[in-house]
Amino acid sequence: MAEYEIGSFKIELDLTKPLYEQVLDQIRHAIARGEVELGSKIPSVRELALQLKINPNTVMRAYQELERDKLCETRRGQGTFITTSEEKVMEIKKSLAKDALNVFVSSMKDLGMDRSSAQKLLEEVEWE
Amino acid sequence: MNMAVETIKLTKRYGSKIVIDNLDLSIEEGKVTGLLGPNGAGKSTLLKAIVGLVKPDSGSISIFGQKPSIKLNSEIAYLPDRAGWYQFHTVKTALGYAKSVFPGFDEPKSEELLKQMKLDVDMKVETLSKGQQACLQLIFCLARNVRLCILDEPFSGIDLISRERIIQGIIESIMDGSRTIIISTHEIYESESLFEKVVFLEEVHIKLAGDAEELRRQGDSLENVYRRLYR
Numbered sequence: 162m163a164e165y166e167i168g169s170f171k172i173e174l175d176l177t178k179p180l181y182e183q184v185l186d187q188i189r190h191a192i193a194r195g196e197v198e199l200g201s202k203i204p205s206v207r208e209l210a211l212q213l214k215i216n217p218n219t220v221m222r223a224y225q226e227l228e229r230d231k232l233c234e235t236r237r238g239q240g241t242f243i244t245t246s247e248e249k250v251m252e253i254k255k256s257l258a259k260d261a262l263n264v265f266v267s268s269m270k271d272l273g274m275d276r277s278s279a280q281k282l283l284e285e286v287e288w289e
Numbered sequence: 290m291n292m293a294v295e296t297i298k299l300t301k302r303y304g305s306k307i308v309i310d311n312l313d314l315s316i317e318e319g320k321v322t323g324l325l326g327p328n329g330a331g332k333s334t335l336l337k338a339i340v341g342l343v344k345p346d347s348g349s350i351s352i353f354g355q356k357p358s359i360k361l362n363s364e365i366a367y368l369p370d371r372a373g374w375y376q377f378h379t380v381k382t383a384l385g386y387a388k389s390v391f392p393g394f395d396e397p398k399s400e401e402l403l404k405q406m407k408l409d410v411d412m413k414v415e416t417l418s419k420g421q422q423a424c425l426q427l428i429f430c431l432a433r434n435v436r437l438c439i440l441d442e443p444f445s446g447i448d449l450i451s452r453e454r455i456i457q458g459i460i461e462s463i464m465d466g467s468r469t470i471i472i473s474t475h476e477i478y479e480s481e482s483l484f485e486k487v488v489f490l491e492e493v494h495i496k497l498a499g500d501a502e503e504l505r506r507q508g509d510s511l512e513n514v515y516r517r518l519y520r
Contacts, residue, residue: 176510179502180482210460214453215482216321217463219502 170197170204172213180215184223192232192243193254200245203233291318291353293437293469294339298348301334308334311348314488314495318353318436319467321459321483323474323501323511326490327519332473335490336441339471340367353436363392366430368440376415380408380425387429398462399432405461406454420451427455431462437469438462444476452479459483481511489518 166172172187174180191197206224210217224241227233231249235241244250269279294316301309309331316322324332337343338350341357355361375383380403388394403410406424408417417425423443430438440459444452456479462468474480481487487504489496496518504514 174482176478176481177505177508177513179505181502207461207464210464211457213482214456214460214479216485217460218467218485219482 172209174213174215181219181222181226184209184213184215184220185226188223188227189232189253190257192250193257195250197243199243199247199250201243202240203243205240292316293318294350294352294471295354296335296338296348296350299335299338299345299350300347301331301338301343302346309338309345310494312495314498316469316471316488317486318469320485321463321468321470321472322486322488323472323477323480323484324488324490325474325477325511325515326496327492330490330492332490333441336367336439336471336473339437339439340365364436366391366393366433366435366438368426368430368438368443376413378414379410380412380414380417381410383414383425384410384428387432391429391433393434395432395434398434399428402428402432402458402461406458418448418451419446420448420454423447424451424454424458427458431458438471440470440472442473442475444474444479452476456480456483477512477515478510484511487511489515491519 170188170191172184174183188197188203197203204212206217206220209220213220224233224235228235228241230253231246232244232253233241234244266279274282292315294314296312296314299309299312299314300307308329312331312335314335324335326332334343338345339352339357340362341359350357352361352365375386378386384396384399384403387399388396406428408421408424408428412421414422414425427440427443430440443455443459447455459470459472460483463470472480472483481501484501486499487501488498497514501511504511509517
């Protein structure tokens, strides 16, 4: 496992998982957590590939998917920028929260919990 | 999907020793492919067959649909596993020489790579460290606008920093579009994140070939796959 810091991003790569998914996931999470400023520029494909020592096509693939989700936008000759839309950020936050909930639900099911007992536990759990 | 290299039942013997046996292999155009396997698996022989330095005993090999030839070699940049260079040259004269002999040598690109690999153009080749010489050799290949780039053991016997510079040089060279690069190496850990495709050769055969990201999806690094295959 290797860790890299690029500007406001921190990316960790694990060679036992698809690399493009890790780049994509970690940028998505950084946006959802508000760790990157809306409208700010993210590293160029070249910069990120050189820093992470990965194939530029891998970075490109991740960036293209971010663009498809409208989380990023590439302006010709200027670089790639994070969306300025709070709405998009909420959307991605919700979708990541849903993923986390699905994991939660399946581990509850795994333990033989039904919905109401899981809900009860959730209400009792400490947030702090 | 276009193939850069295709072999059909390729066989090569040195005397009575078979080094490549009935090999069917395809290497995709526009991708970085890692060619992995233990010593004696036939990696260098295969790469030599691509540039026509080794003549197959039977079977066929085609590069972009053509037979290996001197004409075709102008489309291929080949870094042999052992290469020499004029010791009395400076880096600058060596590059000038490369420009005059290698088809498709791109000077601005070579300068970019020199910067990337932190080589000083006024240094004499004989005073370069082994790692720096390897970087220079690599520039001769990567700075060429050719359809296929073959790097046979570009990292072997080279210090960590130079290995990292070589990797950065390779990344830099892929930046202006997809290139077909075949890299044979034992330094899997350091280079695997560059690979889009990977071929594991074993003595005379293919053990496994596939998409690098798909293999990672199965929860293993390429280095681990290698260990599992050859232990």
